[in-house]
Amino acid sequence: MSDAYPHIARARFLLHIGPPKTGTTSLQELVLPRIDGLVYLGKPWFNPDVPYDKCVNLHRAVDSVTKAPLGHFDADMARRAVEDWLTHSPAFAAASGRPLCLLSEERLTLSDVVSQVEIAARLSQVFPGAHAVYVRREPVAALLSLYKWLYARAWIHDSFSRWIDKALRPGSTSTGAVGLRYYDWAALKRGYGAHFPMHHAEMGDMHRDVHRFMADYLGEAGPLAEAGAALLAETRHTVLNVSRNRAVSELHRGVKLAIRGWNKLPFSKLDEKPEYLGEGPMWDRLEAPLRRLPLGQGKFRVTDQDRERIARYYAERGN
Incomplete structure (x- = not known):
């Protein structure tokens, strides 16, 4: 895959799978796009720094992960969309080493067409070596x-x-x-844990301890987590x-x-x-x-x- 998809091979992917009503919209709109050094693929729908058609194709590819019936998922089409988006991303081009690329899409927990195990298997084909994160709420x-x-x-x-x-x-x-x-955390871990290393952050820490939340959310401490914590502290009282x-x-x-x-x-x-x-x-x-x-x-x-x-x-x- 590395020859056909060199940008995917270079990236480190973090997949934020939601679930809904766990502060996802606030992160997507107020924090993640503004973290310097983080390649934010979006919800995905639109990133103003990437050509619109590339964003649309990425959106359709990620949508197909949960909406394509069994036997109809085109993994190669989805990989091409991700590779094309990364090719046209200024943030990815400017990054050195293996940049952290984050996709946030809460529909990835919705098993109305195929099971969570199938969703995770499809994601693993598109984002090899990725980690998955979810935000846990009571x-x-x-x-x-x-x-x-x-x-x-x-x-x-x-x-x-x-x-x-x-x-x-x-x-x-x-x-x-x-x-x-x-909000069945055990089922979530069974479904995704078969394909990805998983971690989680506690939603309550978005208000109690922003530094802990961002380190847990990104799965690592360091400059990205500190930058995210500063943005979260600045916007945590905004209700979306x-x-x-x-x-x-x-x-x-x-x-x-x-x-x-x-x-x-x-x-x-x-x-x-x-x-x-x-x-x-x-x-x-x-x-x-x-x-x-x-x-x-x-x-x-x-x-x-x-x-x-x-x-x-x-x-x-x-x-």
Whole structure:
């Protein structure tokens, strides 16, 4: 492979596999692109220093790792996309020795088409010798954050307790059942550990100890970790891609539903972003009067029974 893909052979790859609601967006937008000396491949979608078509091809290649059905994954196409991206990356060209190249894509934990073992096997073909990292969060807090995110996008309508109840039913394919698998650390290590050395960082350290978090996240201490820790300390109070409370969730939810209703009419279609509708001055002004309202928080409440059932689910799976 080294002759056909010299840049891949030279690189050291770190694959950040998520999972969702573990601070991934904050790292992707506020920290990783700004660490000098780190070759950040992106989420991937767009890196302003690399030609757009190379970013699109890389995005499609990484997407195919989780979305291509069994027998349809083209490993050589994916390798060519990575090699081409590195060839056109100024950061990679400027680096000496074996630069650390980091890919962050939380969909790599989503086994809706193929298993995590298959995803890991495909990644090992594209990124030989890579290490994998995940950010670990207490599962109940992670599930509640995921629930609020889905609720604000109007993808679910239940209370948290009802959402969990559906998720825990045998054979469930609900969004909650998918969410439970995200934070099954034992399964994550079994799936990826067969193909990669793995390590993790604790999400709580993003606020408690930024130096420890970045060293754990990158898997090494040194200048890259120190630079990342400084950026994390600077931005750790910035809230991205979260719903502040029920009232804010209902605002985003209402706009989402209105867009979907409009798009059923025979007029020009409005773009519906898959994330929250937006951040910035306009949304800050719209959300500001709603952030202090306690209205309807019961729908987001986690009961003791919820906690016990979630703990039992993970204990039965070796966590």
